[in-house]
Amino acid sequence: MHADWQRICHEFLLATGYKKGDLEQGWAAKYDFSKRPPTYLRHEDALVRIPLGKPEFPVSPDVWEVLNNRRSKRNFTEDPLSLNELNLLLWGTQGITADMGDYQLRTSPSAGALYPIETYLLVNNVEGLDRGLYHLDVQEWCLEALKWEDVAEVAYAHTEDQEMTRRAAVNFVWTAVVDRSKDKYKERAYRYIFWDAGHVAQNLHIAGNSLGLGVTTVGHWYDKEMNDYLGIDGVNHLSILMASVGKVAGKDWLSDRRPAPRD
Numbered sequence: 001m002h003a004d005w006q007r008i009c010h011e012f013l014l015a016t017g018y019k020k021g022d023l024e025q026g027w028a029a030k031y032d033f034s035k036r037p038p039t040y041l042r043h044e045d046a047l048v049r050i051p052l053g054k055p056e057f058p059v060s061p062d063v064w065e066v067l068n069n070r071r072s073k074r075n076f077t078e079d080p081l082s083l084n085e086l087n088l089l090l091w092g093t094q095g096i097t098a099d100m101g102d103y104q105l106r107t108s109p110s111a112g113a114l115y116p117i118e119t120y121l122l123v124n125n126v127e128g129l130d131r132g133l134y135h136l137d138v139q140e141w142c143l144e145a146l147k148w149e150d151v152a153e154v155a156y157a158h159t160e161d162q163e164m165t166r167r168a169a170v171n172f173v174w175t176a177v178v179d180r181s182k183d184k185y186k187e188r189a190y191r192y193i194f195w196d197a198g199h200v201a202q203n204l205h206i207a208g209n210s211l212g213l214g215v216t217t218v219g220h221w222y223d224k225e226m227n228d229y230l231g232i233d234g235v236n237h238l239s240i241l242m243a244s245v246g247k248v249a250g251k252d253w254l255s256d257r258r259p260a261p262r263d
């Protein structure tokens with residue numbers, strides 16, 4: 001870790017903060033959106049593509065009840081997630097809900113409708129899916145299988161042995177394609193990317209808690225190891241945030257929330 005991180009962080013805030021008079025007035029409105037970098041990422045070399053289709057939407061609890069009862073639950077059981085549950089979580093975080101012609105809008109908001117966030121999944125225990133690394137193709141709404149292996153151990157090792165990541169039915173790894181935001185927002189793009197990821201993660205909490213699932217955001221992972229594992233360069237395409245999801249006993253939120261014991 002850099003010894004002078006405090007100076008670097010301070011300089012980041014200074015370098016990316018807006019001051020009156022810094023920018024040409026109306027510059028953002030003048031951005032030529034039609035020339036933006038591509039919004040959708042497809043892995044043409046995927047081992048297999050699994051179409052998801054529209055999820056089946058269950059009857060949901062009242063939104064105020066969901067917010068009142070939301071907790072970061074991480075004491076996961078060994079019960080698998082159904083593919084429909086996973087599809088609902090993906091739709092709730094990245095699903096396309098409106099077609100504006102040359103761009104589409106989603107369940108999560110995104111600065112400038114540029115959608116820099118990609119979703120990778122470390123699938124451990126989901127009915128109908130082999131264990132492995134997957135990427136969500138948002139445009140085709142399908143999962144792209146990239147590697148088949150024991151990703152529970154990968155998640156555990158890359159999150160400094162957080163037991164919940166090993167026990168999770170699925171770990172979300174959100175990445176960002178920086179160019180999508182940087183083309184418009186320049187130095188401020190990095191802020192927008194983190195804000196976008198926060199909105200996506202909160203949608204996962206709302207969707208997951210509505211389904212009675214355990215969801216916990218994970219900010220603690222080894223960046224380089226994860227980027228290398230995903231096969232991304234860590235500069236223009238980098239890991240931004242993670243979340244663990246799984247079934248919980250659902251009897252008592254305090255014990256559902258408890259960090260799983262390390263064994």
Ligand SMILES: Cc1cc2nc3c(=O)[nH]c(=O)nc-3n(C[C@H](O)[C@H](O)[C@H](O)COP(=O)(O)O)c2cc1C
Pocket residue numbers: 070071072073074162216217218219220257259
């Ligand atoms: C950005 C972010 C990163 C987090 N990282 C972790 C983490 O690495 N491990 C973990 O067990 N919990 C993590 N949490 C969960 C927090 O510990 C939890 O939200 C906090 O204790 C408040 O509890 P609640 O969400 O149940 O209300 C994270 C939460 C956020 C928002």
